[in-house]
Amino acid sequence: MTGFPTHRFNEFSMSKFTEEEQNALFENIMDNLSLGYTVICSTPGKDVHDTSVNNTKVLNEYKSMGLATGYAYTVLEARHFAETNIRLVKLRNASNKGLQ
Secondary structure, rough: OOOOOOOOOOOOOOOHHHHHHHHHHHHHHHHHOOOOOHHHHOOOOOOOOOOOOHHHHHHHHHHHHHOOOOOOOEEEEEEEEEOOEEEEEEEEEOOOOOOO
16 A cells, blocks of 8 residues: 555564564664665554453553553654663654553
8 A cells, every 4th residue: 555565463462472583584684774664553443342350451561561451553753772771662643642
């Protein structure tokens, strides 16, 4: 639809990836941003009929980070601070409803 390369991770969870895979994903995000590509990420939608502890836990984890569920965010910037091994991703909140 956009004419840009795309890649999709279904059932994505960083905890399922090795550290090397996590590093490769982050490098891929930084590389694509440096090439001027649009990078987006999304959170899983919420199932209002699923009242299980797991679903509630996941929703609360996203909320505690200021992220809405069932939402897409544009990645504006990604930075790696090698001296402390900290990776930060700057997201755009298009809805501006107080969640980042």
